[in-house]
Amino acid sequence: MEVEGIILLLYGFMAAVLGVSLPGLLNMTAVKISQEYGYNDAFKYICGALSVIFIQTFIAIFFSRLIESSPAITEALHEIGLAIFSVLTIYFFFFAKRKEKRKHQGDIPKRQTPFLQGILLASINVFSIPFYVFLSITLATYDYHIFDQIYTILFSLGVVMGSALMFYMYIYFFKKITREDAFILKNINYIIGSITAIISLITVYKLLR
Template identity: 45%
Template sequence: MPVIIPLLFGFVFSFIGVIPPGLINITAAKVSMTDGKKRAFMFVLGALLVIFFQTYISVIFAHYINSHKEIDLILREIGLLIFVVLTIYFLKFAKPPQLQDKKIDVKSKRSRFFMGMFISAINVFPIPYYVLISLTLASNNSFIFTTIPIYSFVIGVVLGSFTVFYFYVMFFNKIGEKATFVLKNINTILGIITGIIAFFTCINVLKNYVHGG
């Protein structure tokens, strides 16, 4: 269980975080169309290497926060606010993703591996995302900050990210012609997920206040 559960959590939350059309997955698809799938997967490997370290750093930072309760509660409250805002945004204001509007220049013939590393490195969103996710899981006794669960979670994130990238590399043309059910309803799905996270985070914050009182 210390291996499987964190692995599954890492996979699911990375899948949710990466599946909306973004800089990395759309670039991977464009590289696939211009240079072929082999070079696209080299790009993906470079991106995954950075994602591995970003996730590991995020969980270690979350571990530090979790061990300093005065910081922990403040960040949980901030996280609650963020997830509530995201839930409202996804359910009420977010527009469906338009894949054809992503204009990314992939003409450069430099190593796609290092290109993947660079583009992944400038995308800093995963760090606060996985800090909040791991803190939320830990607060609900679904995750512990020990070596095996940490690496299992990180590997799960890498596997989930790879699954989404594979999907974009292999099936981007079909996505462009006709959106899949997931992409058509991605904002609703994300809104429900962030709403669930906000709900459990709220319960945890209230428990902390009740216990503190």
């Protein structure tokens, strides 16, 4: 495997860790299934969700390849991305509040196939697609060949690996310790705010260069 392939695999991994780090539909459902029905059902659910996440990442890169062919659209997306990440930075540092874990998140039908449930929930969770579109275009502007099929696959695999890690981390943390005691969850607003601030600075440098 070439160095660029490994780098894109790691970028996909880190992007997924960032994207799945906040409490959301997919990771909290994984925790609920694990606690109510055990690790075996949670594993099946995660496999279903990861299969859709891989496809969604592939679709995002496909769309980004079409958009990247237009320099005007690319520059506009950088400006929009800067605005979004700047707002997120302000939000996470100054306005976001830690909330207690909701006790009632809806019952999971006992006889529902966990694998199918993972597919269905991941399919309606389409918010990650714009994120990977923007990230793919950003990587392409830094001369990474992410649009080559092999690199697209490696990046998508990295996303799957990062997502899987975070799912299992959520299961582990909620199984072993309370949410208030978990350092990552306790300080997640400041962690995400720092990351978005760094991305904003990089985007400003890219626009002014």
